[in-house]
Amino acid sequence: MSDAFDYVVIGGGSSGCIVAAELARRFEGSVLLLEAGPAAEDHPETLSADGYKYAFINDAVFRERFSTPQEHCGHQRVFLGTGSVLGGSGSVNGMVYTRGDVGDYDDWPPGWKWPDVQEDFRAIEAALRPRRRSPTRWSEACISAAVSCGFERREDLNDGNLRNVIGYEWMNFEGDRRRSSYVAFIKDAVARPNLSIRTHARVHRLVIDASKRVTAVELTLAGEACRIEVKRDVILCAGALETPKVLMLSGVGAEQALRVNGIPLVHSLPAVGQNLHDHPNVPLFFVGRNPVDCNYPQLYSFYRTNPDTDLAPGRPDSCYVFWPAPSAMKQAVQRMLPGKVLPASLYGGPAKAAVRGAVGAAFALRPLQNLVEHLYGIVVILGKPYSRGSVRLVSNDPDVPAAWDPAYFSDARDMETVVRGVRLARKMSRSAGLRAWESRELMPGFWNQSDKALARWVAANAITTYHFAGTCKMGEDASAVCDPRLRVFGLQNVRIGDASAIPFTPVSALNAPSMLVGYRAARFLSEERE
8 A cells, every 4th residue: 555645534434435535536636545444345234225233233333432421311321333334324324314404504604504505415415316215004104193293294304394394204225225425435436546445444643743734644554553644635534423532642632631641732722522412312112003014214203392492493403203113123222232231341241242142032032023013112312402512532542432421411401302302202102193003102101201200211211313413513713623614723734524523413314414524525625726
């Protein structure tokens, strides 16, 4: 491998694959894409539309992380895993592709409003070719139930109007294949001889000279230490949990926090790692008389659940997903249960495998299989959180995990919204559309009725929706890390190209907006080189 490249893209996830592919298409210069995980081809489930459930429990492609103990979630460590494979989380997720609501982009900087980004979304979609899945009896019943509770059925959830609507979401698949950004922009695209890809590449730090220019990237490649020279630009696409870590290990961040970890200050930028936010969720479960005839979570709905907050009138603050348990219940329990029942000291050893094995054995029993066939969830997702957390270093060793603190429900308004959402989900389960299922509530259970009881239940059962954002937010004030053209303040040749640049998360899933940031990062570089 050459030891010098014009452009180095750090992170081969949903945004990084687009950045690298677009730079290689737009320029004759050399482009290097570095991905910490393996090649997607080494794990075929990441290329299959039906493989998401198996990718979810494959530790080789799903990087495990846990939060710091969450004060407002019973001091639990919440699982914060993400995809670690070419395509990133876009190779292991449920393939949801949602642009968001028009109002979501009102909070973004100038040049990023809804009209400004539509052409870029269309360019991404021309390659991804997202589509919707066919209705089923159960999914149509869910829509009917939501409509009877004040939702409007909409055919297109990507038109920017997500105000109290329900419909079939767009998903990036084609036949039996997943169309992640890796597949659409690299694997299935025209081969680019100027694009090099290296997997199993763990970046340690950026080497920054006295003029605040990155001259090299230090990393381990398949376990061997190496150094890559940078001729032009570095684009950070490692994700909202890892991109700020790379900057801090490179000496870019808050001086005191760096000094505590023995890292010399290269450039003071205190906002690095701040503003972490996510979409926490809680799933309510119901068992019906009829089987659930659906194999994908293909319904999304959005609602203004809490009109008492200062969010603009009418803007949705919550997302409701009707989740068919037969699609992936076993794998979901195998992934999440070990982290719930095992102490941190035992989680990484054979105890985790034992718990997963026990779950697999239980799901082989016919009574449990029958239950799951009739089981569905209504997942209440907090779409516009007020709570803000952080990513901070605890060591100058790149192999030591950072401290990831999403600070779930640290703002009381978030808990109030989710509790109201639980009540609305219960109402939908009892409404006319789902009456044929004669649904019986399993969780939260009839004994959790008061707001206080429901808040305790939410705190004990909240999980991530894997929509991490904001830790290198773009903007024009002191709380920003990069400007609206994604250039890191104070550094000559570093851009942010992932969800860490998103200042306020959209109410919907984050994969499409993350791809938008990556696509625009490449476009901005192209415009500035012309």
